[in-house]
Amino acid sequence: MTLRSDIQARAAQLRVRFEAAGGQVVDTPLLQPAGTLLDLYGEDIRARAYVTTDALRGEQMLRPDFTVPVVEAHMRHGAEPARYTYSGEVFRRQELDPDRPNEYLQVGYEVFERDDAAAADAEVFSLFALQVRGLPLRAATGDIGILMAAVEGLNTTDKRKTALMRHIWRPRRFRSLLDRFAGRSPVPESRRKLLSTEGDLTGSAVEIGKRRATEVQARVEALRADAKEPPIAENELLALEALMAVRETVPFATEQMRDIAVDLPQINPALDRLDARTAAMKARGVDVDNLDFEASYGRTSMEYYDGFVFGFYAEARPDLPPVASGGRYDALTRQLGDGEEIPAVGGVLRPDLMLQLEEARK
Amino acid sequence: MTLKLGVPSKGRLMEKTFDWFAKRGVTLSRTGSDREYAGAVEGVSNMELVLLSAGEIPRELAAGRIHLGVTGTDLVQEKLPRFEQQVEGLAEMGFGHADLILAVPQFWIDVDTLDDLDAAASAFRTAHGHRLRIATKYHRLVREFLTDAGVSDYQLVDSQGATEGTVKNETAEMVADITSTGETLRANHLKLLNDGLVLKSQATLWRSRVAKYGVDEKAALNTLLDLLEHRS
Numbered sequence A: 001m002t003l004r005s006d007i008q009a010r011a012a013q014l015r016v017r018f019e020a021a022g023g024q025v026v027d028t029p030l031l032q033p034a035g036t037l038l039d040l041y042g043e044d045i046r047a048r049a050y051v052t053t054d055a056l057r058g059e060q061m062l063r064p065d066f067t068v069p070v071v072e073a074h075m076r077h078g079a080e081p082a083r084y085t086y087s088g089e090v091f092r093r094q095e096l097d098p099d100r101p102n103e104y105l106q107v108g109y110e111v112f113e114r115d116d117a118a119a120a121d122a123e124v125f126s127l128f129a130l131q132v133r134g135l136p137l138r139a140a141t142g143d144i145g146i147l148m149a150a151v152e153g154l155n156t157t158d159k160r161k162t163a164l165m166r167h168i169w170r171p172r173r174f175r176s177l178l179d180r181f182a183g184r185s186p187v188p189e190s191r192r193k194l195l196s197t198e199g200d201l202t203g204s205a206v207e208i209g210k211r212r213a214t215e216v217q218a219r220v221e222a223l224r225a226d227a228k229e230p231p232i233a234e235n236e237l238l239a240l241e242a243l244m245a246v247r248e249t250v251p252f253a254t255e256q257m258r259d260i261a262v263d264l265p266q267i268n269p270a271l272d273r274l275d276a277r278t279a280a281m282k283a284r285g286v287d288v289d290n291l292d293f294e295a296s297y298g299r300t301s302m303e304y305y306d307g308f309v310f311g312f313y314a315e316a317r318p319d320l321p322p323v324a325s326g327g328r329y330d331a332l333t334r335q336l337g338d339g340e341e342i343p344a345v346g347g348v349l350r351p352d353l354m355l356q357l358e359e360a361r362k
Numbered sequence B: 001m002t003l004k005l006g007v008p009s010k011g012r013l014m015e016k017t018f019d020w021f022a023k024r025g026v027t028l029s030r031t032g033s034d035r036e037y038a039g040a041v042e043g044v045s046n047m048e049l050v051l052l053s054a055g056e057i058p059r060e061l062a063a064g065r066i067h068l069g070v071t072g073t074d075l076v077q078e079k080l081p082r083f084e085q086q087v088e089g090l091a092e093m094g095f096g097h098a099d100l101i102l103a104v105p106q107f108w109i110d111v112d113t114l115d116d117l118d119a120a121a122s123a124f125r126t127a128h129g130h131r132l133r134i135a136t137k138y139h140r141l142v143r144e145f146l147t148d149a150g151v152s153d154y155q156l157v158d159s160q161g162a163t164e165g166t167v168k169n170e171t172a173e174m175v176a177d178i179t180s181t182g183e184t185l186r187a188n189h190l191k192l193l194n195d196g197l198v199l200k201s202q203a204t205l206w207r208s209r210v211a212k213y214g215v216d217e218k219a220a221l222n223t224l225l226d227l228l229e230h231r232s
Helices: A004-020 A036-042 A043-047 A069-076 A116-130 A144-152 A158-166 A171-181 A188-196 A214-226 A234-244 A250-260 A265-283 A330-336 A349-361 B009-024 B053-063 B074-078 B114-128 B141-147 B183-187 B213-232
Strands: A032-033 A051-054 A058-062 A080-089 A104-111 A137-143 A247-249 A293-294 A310-316 A322-326 A342-349 B001-008 B025-032 B037-044 B047-052 B068-070 B087-092 B100-104 B132-136 B154-158 B174-179 B189-203 B201-210
Touching: A004 A104, A004 A116, A004 A214, A004 A247, A004 B114, A004 B132, A032 A036, A036 A043, A036 A069, A036 A322, A036 A330, A036 B141, A043 B141, A043 B154, A058 A104, A069 A080, A069 A104, A069 A330, A069 A342, A104 A349, A104 B201, A116 A265, A116 A310, A116 A342, A137 A144, A137 A265, A144 A158, A144 A234, A144 A265, A158 A214, A158 B114, A171 A188, A188 B047, A214 A310, A214 B114, A234 A250, A234 B037, A247 B201, A250 A265, A250 A293, A330 A342, B001 B009, B001 B213, B009 B025, B009 B201, B025 B047, B037 B047, B047 B053, B053 B068, B053 B087, B068 B074, B068 B100, B074 B141, B074 B189, B074 B201, B100 B114, B114 B132, B114 B141, B114 B174, B141 B154, B141 B189, B174 B189, B183 B189, B189 B201
Parallel strands: A137 A293, B001 B047, B001 B068, B132 B154, B132 B174
Antiparallel strands: A032 A058, A051 A058, A080 A104, A104 A342, A137 A310, A247 A293, A310 A322, A322 A342, B025 B037, B068 B201, B087 B201, B100 B174, B100 B189
16 A cells, blocks of 8 residues: 555655756646536536535536646736646546545646747657656557648548548547548438428427527538538548548657658658657657657547547556656646636656556565 | 335325235335425335435445335436346336337428438538537437447437426427337427337336345245236
8 A cells, every 4th residue: 555645645746757857836626616627528527526505606616637728827917938837636536446546646848939849849758757767667659730630631521521630539439430521331311311301390399498590500510511521531531531540669660651652642741740759759759760659649538639549558557547747738727718718738656556567676 | 114115105006016016915105294205115024115316216225225126127227337236126017007118200301210410410410510419318218229220410408397398499300219108209299200219218116136134024025026926
């Protein structure tokens, strides 16, 4: 059993190192307004966060992570560029696995920097690699920006692309949308009927509720227009599937993706950014030749990341969550910044898991 | 000590439970006046009847304060995380059938599947500035179902009764509720989604895995299980 005081001491040590790297210490309230988190994550967050209420402030959540409040604090009164570090408890509601803690310490480092994204990515990754050096961990990296560029450049309607982008972090729904837009899945009977008739169809049914008949009619028209669009071409689809399946060391992954870019030229700028990051990481001493890269990495568990993503995993303990994880979240600053935005990248460490792994080795 | 059986204290569910046990040689009855929540058991010695609200039975089973309980699959799954570890289903009782379903206004001719719902919810949020509201009292079951289906841009609003009316009152855009026949839905101008069946539920006899079983309780449980086996 790892002592709480030991975990706190380790967290303090880790934070001091982030401070030495230039991180300014920030602290955020434990209670966060629920509205912001619900708008961002949707109803799913209720399964992961503790919700409490009072009559004055309404629903509040026990801080499920630091990223959102740190971004908010920066957008309110941060100077640029900025580097932050923090250490403190986060709370996660656990309903399925009694062995997973519902409260644990996170130590984090976040960089808000406009100029050189590749350098900032490399700085964050190499700092985290340094913090966990010596532990039996495997590093995984990925880049959601490449997949997003692939979708944005598809030769199809903006509506379809928006629908795909909205579900980039939900691989199953993404898959079913893709199958539909490629004409692979059968059209349900109800839809066929709807599309084969013309004009206003609401008929005798009573209009009730806040979603109005005009909205229903607008979607019917959109569906009819979409039915007239050609399916996404086979070569684009195969290339997209090949891209999502890339899983190699960085040099081989890059080579494979450059091949795929023959059919999906829209990903070339994103691949150039990957090359720049790889060079920056190499310059900082990261062994990129043996570093894993998965094009689909981070799509299930890291919903606001939209560029570089990384995680450090205990190889002998697949049951444990990542000891460290992070990534780039440029779009999040736009969403929380009221029109303002700034490119940002960062990550968190779990001192409790680090100690647990060290003890297991003794 | 006695083996405690929790049974819903009111209405048809109680009567049907009494009938079901009677057919299997166990006579359950209320004692005292109609307002008194006390009961008696004949046919199995050292067994005790506890009358409770149907909604409390899952919690009592999970706390081990009763050994057996009769309540719907819906309530057990909604209220008990990892319910299989806390309770064991001994018998489906063949009544109290109810499906937890998703329903939208009939005039939403563009929405028949979860796929449609997700797209409509996204457009709704853009148009109205808030997520599409689903009225329900089954928060956990509905959320897990929609998460699994990859539906987003919705929010759950709590409704503990008259849920079908929330759409007309504009406190929700659609509902997730228990239906046995669908008539209430139709009367409220709602229709089912084709793939919106969240859960099929019926009255079930549950055994608590948490409760303490001494010699007397074990003997009573075995007698009861023998009786159930002979008649089912």
